Every structure is written in C-alpha cells, then in structure tokens.
Amino acid sequence: MSAMDGNLRELYQEVIFDHNRQPRNFHDMPEADHHADGHNPLCGDQLTVYLRINNDVIEDVSFVGHGCAISTASASLMTEAVKGKTVAEVEALFKDFHALLTDTPPERDFGKLAVLTGVREFPARVKCATLAWHTLHNALIGDHDPARTE
C-alpha cells in the first residue's frame, strides 16, 4: 500500500461513509430561530443549517443540502457535536476544529470529529470539511449572506 493509499483510507474512514449515507439531523426545521445558507461556488456544494437556541444553549440543530461525502459527513458530525453546547463552546470548537484540519490543533478531545483529521493531507478538501461550520457560524451571528469557504 502506497503512502497515498494510506492517506486515502485516513480520509475516507467508515464513519465518514456512514454519515454520508445516512446523515444525522438531516431535515429542515420550521421552528428554527437561527439559520444560514452555505455555498462553495467552485464545488457547487450547498447547505442550510438550522438552529434552535435557548438560554445560549443549542437545543436543536439540523441541516439540508447536497455535497460530497466529506462535506455531508462533516455537516452530519457537526450537528451531533454541537447539540447541547453553549454558543461560546461551539465557536471555540469551530476554531479548534479548523486548526485540526489546517494548523497545529490544541490538546483536546475532538470526539468523533477526529475522523476528519485525514483531511489535513488533502488541502483541496479542507473547504469541503469546513463549509458546514462556516455556515453554522453565520447562523449564530445572524449573517444572512451565504457562507463560503473559497
């Protein structure tokens, strides 16, 4: 197995395929109090993130849209990771997750999000893995321009 094959298996782990085939929290949310659209014009990936926030805590989160396996799985894993967290905790997690893919990540438990570490070896795909997070960030700050990672 070549080094490249190893990188590829790190990128496309079973958890990624699972979340791509059966994305969690994959539905719209009529009762959402925050939402934002995300779009990668060069890829065509598109999604909408919905949030319900109560007392600064993310009570519910969902998404709809379409994209590659990395972008869909990342969005699905994100919804699981942020549910029940405070807004400040989520923003800190986004910062750390971004560092996990592009930079020197801080020591912390990333939980299932760690399966996306393989993206580090594929700089062209970082935008796929972070689109949902940028969109979530826009939803939190009330920015209604579509989020972009390109």
Add this chain to the structure above:
Amino acid sequence: MNTVADPLRAPVATRLPVADDFPILARPVHGRRLVYLDNGATTQKPTAVIEAEARFYRESNANIHRGVHWLSQHATELYDAARATVQRFIGAARADEIIFTRGTTEAINLVANTWGRKQLTAGDEILITTLEHHSNIVPWQMLCEQTGAVLKVAPVNEIGEVELDGFDALLSPRTRLVAITHISNALGTVNPVAEMVAHAHAVGAVVLVDGAQAVAHQAVDMQALGCDFYAFSGHKLYGPTGIGVLYGRAELLADMPPWQGGGDMIRTVSFERSTYAEAPQRFEAGTPNIAGAVALGAAIDYVQALGMDRIVAHEHALLEHATAALSAIPGLRMIGTAAHKAGILSFMIEHIHPHDLGTILDSEGVAIRAGHHCAMPLMTRFGIPGTARASLAVYNDDTDIAALVTAIEKAQTLFGTRKKP
C-alpha cells in the same frame, strides 16, 4: 448506446508517437505514472513550445514596434510572424484580423466592450446557448446591464445538443449578436456552427464563436464557418498561458472603438485629443505577451507538423474506445451523448460525488476535472451539481483509459458500491 461488457473488447484506440515530446508526462504524481485527462482545462506543453518561449528570452528579447535597434526589429518580426501563423492556421483572410489577447475570456470581453457598447441599444437581443461557458455568458450579461439589451438562451436537448429548431425560434430581426461555443467544454458537443452562422446572418446578426475547445481538436477555417468573431486560448492548444486570439472580420474591426488605452494603440496623442491606430494595434494597448505569441506560433507549428487529420482521427478513435470502456462500468452515467462529439467525457458515478471521485482518481495519478466546469446553467439544465470530466489530447491513449477505468473501480470499491458488470 450499446455497452461493451469487456473494456478490452472496446473499439481499438490508436496511439500517436508523441509522449516523448511532452516532458511533464515523465514526472510521477503520488508515485504513479501521470495520467493527464484534464486537457479541457489546459493541455501540456511540448518541448518545442517550452524551448520557443525560452529561446525568445535567451536570443530575441526586446520590445516591439518602437525600437530602431536591431533586436527590437527582430522581436517585432517574430511577433508579426506569429500573427501570420495564426492567420494561416484559422484561415483568416488577413493578418490584421488577428488580435492577440490574454485568452478566450479577454477576447470575448473585448468584443463586448467595443463592438457591443457601440452597437447595442435597449431592446436589442443577444442569443447564446445553454451550453456556454461562463466566459460566454457573463460578459453579455454585463453588456445587457449597460445597454438595456436582452439575453436569450437557446435550449439543449436531453443528450446535450442545441437543436436548430429551438435556436432558430429565438432568432429575429431584434437579434444583433449570436455568441455560441464551437465545442462544449462540459459535454464535448460540437455545434453545427456553419449552419448556425448562416441562420444568424439571415436575420442580420453578427456571430461570435467561442473556439476555446475546438482549435486543438479539429480544423477551423474562418471562411468555411463564416463567423464574424472567433476567440480562442493558446494554452488549450499546447501553447503557453496568457496568450490568446480574437479573430474579427476586417470590416467590423475597422468600425470598432478601442477598449484599453495606452501605448502602441495610438496614432497621435495630444492633451486635447488622441487618434487611434488601425486594427490590430488599436486593440493591443501596452506591451503585449510577445514571448507568449511566439510560443503560440511554435504550438501551431507543432500541431500542423503532427497533422490535424491525424489528430482528429486519433482523438475520435480514443473517444469511441473510452466511451465504450466507461459505459461498461455499472453505475456510470454519461452526461452529454451528442451525435457529434469531441474528446470530452462527462459522467456521474452512482453514490459517489464528483469531488470524492476526483480525489480518489488523483491518488492513482489520474488527473480529471470535477465540478460544474464553469457551466453552472448547463448543470442546472441536467439537474446535477457537477460531473467528472475526462478530456483527451494527442498524447492520451488506451493505457490512460485503462488507468481511468481501474481508478473508478477503486473508488467504487472504497465506497462499497462496486458491482460486477
């Protein structure tokens, strides 16, 4: 289409003995042989072109049209010779009908900003087709905003062809400009350009043809096509980036105002008023890409030495072979199966997004394009976010297609979606 169960029994592809002419093909990617199938984006460069550009800087470099010294005259002669080479290559009547630009995009924008701004007024119509690349859509949208002209779009059918009936139905005396691609970059469809030009001329419209995907893959003759403007890029024709061509019929160029102002495009300048040079200088303000033009000339010489008839025959046979080999893969759907196609294969693989496919193919050294190919309205027409696209050139052969098929099967294995044919 009949699918061939065994790719080895697909129509026999030919080979041109050119791989050694392209030094980059010898460099491995991810430890594998480079299988370059992204020629619709840009072609690789033969040694003859790389050397021509280097030789210009080593032996001939000076600015053109302004020095009395020998080297300047020498550089000017090489630049003018490149223009004459382009003229002969596309069958233009005169060398001064050839304007050097940065590429196809700049050539189209030049027409929009000169001919378009002068000629169009509110209510005039510009007709394009659903096949167009963004560079043959957006400049016209911008021109419509400036002039009040209206953009009309001829539809494509299920297999990616512009049907003449649908095209003709949108032609009217209001149609002032028809802007059409010669070959679709996303699907490979070859438009019946000569007929479309004749129909457009019958209602008095001027016709611009986007030839970016055509000039390297079939003989192109301005007299046979009859078009008024023709745009193409050097870098999709085995030449360097940053050089392209706008052909314009002399009568039209003579009546067009300049676009960019500067040196080389003037006749006289005073602070009260300047007068402009004739075409093509009027449209080549500033120091042009001299070395690029010279190297484009070398690229055309390379293509012509190889022989356009051989190139067409080779790429056609390889397209047939590749179409059969890909169609035999379960779960693969071809997008764009026009009766008259050039060497572009656009496809979707069931359950695998084009970008995931592109990453996995790359890991095998296979370079393709994944995405909307700068033709978002066309993707919308087919209800898809994008495709994977393999595009052929002179150096590709059946081993490249075999590598592509193997890599697609690897992606299907990885995604757990591989089915036996």
